[in-house]
Amino acid sequence: MKAVRVHSYGKRPSIDDVPEPTITGPLDVIVKVGAAGLCRTDLHIIEGQWAEKSGVQLPYVIGHENAGWVQEVGSAVTNVAPGDAVILHPLVTCGLCRACRAGDDVHCENNKFPGIDTDGGMAELLLTSARSVVKLADGLEPAAVAALADAGLTAYHAVRKAVPLLYPGQTCVVIGAGGLGHIGIQCLVAMTAAKVVVIDPNEKARELATELGAHEVLASGDDLADSANVVLDFVGEQGAESLGLTMTRRAGSYYVIGYGGAVNIPTIDLISTERNIIGNLVGSYNDLDELMTLAALGKVTLHTRQYPLAAVNEAMDDLEAGRLQGRGILVP
Structure with missing residues (x-):
């Protein structure tokens, strides 16, 4: 064969x-x-x-x-x-x-x-x-x-774990609307009542995210510091890691799904804000x-x-x- x-x-x-x-x-x-x-x-x-x-x-x-x-x-x-x-x-x-x-x-x-x-x-x-x-x-x-x-199973798994945190009125930021991210967006819309904000520099990916039901779609997350109860990072490299942590609110949760980069945070910053960093297989x-x-x-x-x-x-x-x-x- x-x-x-x-x-x-x-x-x-x-x-x-x-x-x-x-x-x-x-x-x-x-x-x-x-x-x-x-x-x-x-x-x-x-x-x-x-x-x-x-x-x-x-x-x-x-x-x-x-x-x-x-x-x-x-x-x-x-x-x-x-x-x-x-x-x-x-x-x-x-x-x-x-x-x-x-x-x-x-x-x-x-x-x-x-x-x-x-x-x-x-x-x-x-x-x-x-x-x-x-x-x-x-x-x-x-x-x-x-x-x-x-791709779908990994995205679903991350969303499934985040669902208890995403009650109505909460905000979830999705980094990346590509192969995994576009599935994660659909799972979020189907399974939660949270506000879904998507960040992707690619215009076509942003258009797709809008079609799939994202409530807000942006090319950059530079203005979203401390904005998200949950961040789902479907990129995990090339700076998305630091952006994801920056956007996560106090006591919020940063889910790492994409990989290739590194998560670096001083331990005092982690304990003083009680943010969670969660890996996803x-x-x-x-x-x-x-x-x-x-x-x-x-x-x-x-x-x-x-x-x-x-x-x-x-x-x-x-x-x-x-x-x-x-x-x-x-x-x-």
């Missing part, structure tokens, strides 16, 4: 012919990939930012936002059958550790992360687990939702199931551009250069 593989850090991936995955365990599921989302994390992987943390052996197949149709299942799989349309939770989890039993499977002690530390879904077929597949409601197509498996299986409900209701939609699998490097160029609005979707 065809697959996108990273052979060395600092160099773009290639399209290779690789063996098809096979069923080896009773809970294995093989999915015919209908769409794989392109994420900025894929660029960071190629740069080598994840090399030490993931410990993955090169070459390997990237792609951690995947949806498609079940092709084959192991002997113990009962929740899906061949032909079912599914979206995949990005982690393959054990179901037995304390985190899994508590529903916090994001922190599974024995997880695998296809596309990060093992072969992912920028390929014709992907091996996953029965614990990772969420059946799609009628009318939802894999290409329309694939990027919700990580991808969401849980239950988060993804809830997000698919919002998608089925039309509350959350993806703005995407499709590319054939062979055009992965063109798609990466567009993402890196800022030409890609919303999410890039690779279709095998």
